[in-house]
Amino acid sequence: MKPFWSDLGKLISSKTSQEEDFIKNVQLFTDLTRRERLKVERLMHVREYQAGEYIFHKGQPGAAFYVIRSGLVRIVTPGEPPILLAEVNPGEVIGELAILDETPRSASALTAEHATTMAIFKGDFDAFMLSEPVIAAKIYRRLAIVIGNRLKATNAMLQKQAAKQPETRPA
Amino acid sequence: MENPQSEQEIKRRTRVYVAVSSLLLIVTTGYVLWAIRPLLLPVIFGALLAYISQPVVAWLIRRGFPKLLSVLLFVTFFITLLFYAFVFVKNQIPDRNEQYELRTVAMYQLNERYQGLIETSQQNTTLAFGLRFLMQETHPLVDNINLFLALAPEEQMVFEARMDSLQHQHPRYARMLGYHFQNQDLLFYTSGGLLTEAILIGQRSINSREETGPDQTGGSTILLIFGFFSTWLIMPVIFFFLLLDEGKFRRKLISLVPNIFFETALTSFHNVDKAIGSYLRGTVIESLAVFTCFLVFLPLIGFNFTVSVLIGVVAAVANIIPFIGPTVGIILVIAYSLIIDEISSVLPFIHTGNLVYFAALTAILIQVADNTLLKPMILGGATDLHPILVFFVVVAGGVMFGFWGVLFSIPVIVIIKVSATTIHQRLLLYRIIRL
Known part of the structure; x- marks a missing residue:
């Protein structure tokens, strides 16, 4: 009940978003002009999470991607205790594959502390792509770079692990 | 004594706060909605x-x-x-004079045809027996229609004076005057009394149920502010600002949803929005298509253009209601073709005698084309409702909210159906519920 009442305040208030400065530094939006960032900001849903709350679960359909505004978020796979895959800091993006397709989430996102996120819904982004193709193209380009970087990092990590265990390699 | 800062005390205060503020919100919203109901x-x-x-x-x-x-x-x-x-x-x-003419012709034609039926019913056949049985029910109905169509004494004076002055200009007016005098000799089918006498004493229904005046509901305070303006001026304002909204209102609503339901709410909202949007836009396009068909084909078979427009508008609006709506258009077309006494069809083989068959065929063909081509193409399966449900919902809508209830009951039930189905599917998909 409590979050409902605190959120009801937001419904009544006409206070504009203060996220603009922050968005400028988000990796996915660095190529955008101020005007373009404002347009993207209009798509965002600001969400607040308590420490230890799940943002999404592995296996659920991906309907949105999240920019971490504040707090630390852990990417985990389910288990007791959950297995930590990565830690995500403010300015970084999680669940970004949701804007490419609707395959289920490959891992869960769990907040390590009180966190705020800015979510963009896939349906809204698809419509945005039709009305603002130039901005969408810039975001997709950045997304490709982010995914490419992650792939490079994963390859490097695998190579490092393989180098550490040469004796386990098959002859 | 309880510690005022204890967890239990804070919880108790929160519960009281939430209960009181919820109650206040509900009462205030209810009052405002009631006050601004018009x-x-x-x-x-x-x-x-x-x-x-x-x-x-x-x-x-x-x-x-x-x-x-x-x-x-x-x-x-x-x-x-x-x-x-x-x-x-x-x-x-039609203006006042045209209405008088229309009522006079309608009354004459109706009784001519009905008396023809009565003559048929007096023969010694099985059909005649069935007709006699049926007419016990239709006599009061026809009497009521006659009372509704009959001109009041002051209207008769205006009508007679006008026809008198015009009858030398066109034979149509002399014919009209003849119909009027024949209408005055009409008797009640139920009691045998003279209809004109009943009209003289102001009777407008054979069930003699007192007619109630327009609903005199008390004026609301807020409405007084708008007293000088039409309440409908608010429509373009709402129209303008909602078009400008850019989904802010939806985002505000979503912000009220707890985190666990966030993505479910987003996708449900999106899917429901898509389905309802297609249904509403499809309904508008379909109604426009039906209106255009009536406007094109009715004048072709000889209907007056004015009447075609009016029938087209009513049929297009009624078309929103499946099963029941289309019959409204068909009934109107048949009724008008039965009372019309002169036509100007571009098709030479159509005359007043056979107009009713062509009119019925046209109206039915328009509805068949609508149901087999337009509806599946434009609306898809959005209106797949059981006929009994449609009937029940329309009647319930009418009982609860009158004309607007009848008109909007089906769109509302379609919205509820689409929303419930989508939300249910999403809740299962996100494993928020398990059945």
Whole structure:
């Protein structure tokens, strides 16, 4: 009940978003002009999470991607205790594959502390792509770079692990 | 004594706070909605228009128009179009003299045909026996229609004076006067009394149920402020601002949803929005298509253009209600073809004697084309409702909210159906519930 009442305040208030400065530094939006960032900001849903709350679960359909505004978020796979895959800091993006397709989430996102996120819904982004193709193209380009970087990092990590265990390699 | 800062005390205070503020919110919202109830319909219409028109504005924006300009352009265009459509339809509505003529002809033709049926019923055949049985039920109905159509004494004076002055100009008016005098000799089918005498004493129904005047509900305080303006002025305002909204209202609503339901709410909202948007826009397009068909084909078989417009408008509006709506158009067309006494068809083989068959065929063909081609193409399966449910919902809507209840009951039930199905599917998919 409590979050409902605190959120009801937001419904009544006409206070504009203060996220603009922050968005400028988000990796996915660095190529955008101020005007373009404002347009993207209009798509965002600001969400607040308590420490230890799940943002999404592995296996659920991906309907949105999240920019971490504040707090630390852990990417985990389910288990007791959950297995930590990565830690995500403010300015970084999680669940970004949701804007490419609707395959289920490959891992869960769990907040390590009180966190705020800015979510963009896939349906809204698809419509945005039709009305603002130039901005969408810039975001997709950045997304490709982010995914490419992650792939490079994963390859490097695998190579490092393989180098550490040469004796386990098959002859 | 309890510690005022203890967890239990804070929880207790929170519960009291939530209960009191919820109650206040419900009471205030209820009161405001009740006070502004006459404004609700224009607000709903404005919101619906904005909702239906969103793709057009989005299209303008994609073509490079700024948002504000797109909305302004579209709203101006739409309101102008609505205004001219309203003026056009209003001009087609018969004036007082035309109404008198129409009532006189309708009454004459109805009784001519009904008396023909009575003669048939007096023969010694099985059909005649069935007819006699049926007429016990239709006599009161026809009497009531006669009382409704009959001209009041003062209307008769106006009508007679006008026909007198015009009868030398065109034989139609002399014929009309003849119909009028024959109508005055009509007897009640139920009691055998003279209809004219009943009209003289002001009887308008054979069930003699006192007619109630318009609902005199008390004036609300808020409405007094709007006293000088039409309540419908609010419609374009709502229309304009909702078109300009850019999903802010939806985002505010979503912000109230707890985190666990966030993505479920987003996708449900999106899917419901898509389904309802297609249904509402499809319904508007389909009704326009039905209106155009009536407007094109009825004058072809000999209907007056004015009447074709009016029947087209009523049929298009009634078309919103599946199963029941289409029959309204068919009944109207048949009824008018039965009372008309002269036609000007471009098809030489159609005359007043066989008009009713061609009229019925035309109206039925329009509805068949609508149901087999337009509906599946435009609406898909959105209106897949069981006929009994449709009937029940329409009747319930009528009982609860009158005319608007009848008109909006099906769109509302379709919205509820689509919303419930989508939300249910999403809750299962996100494993929030398990059945």
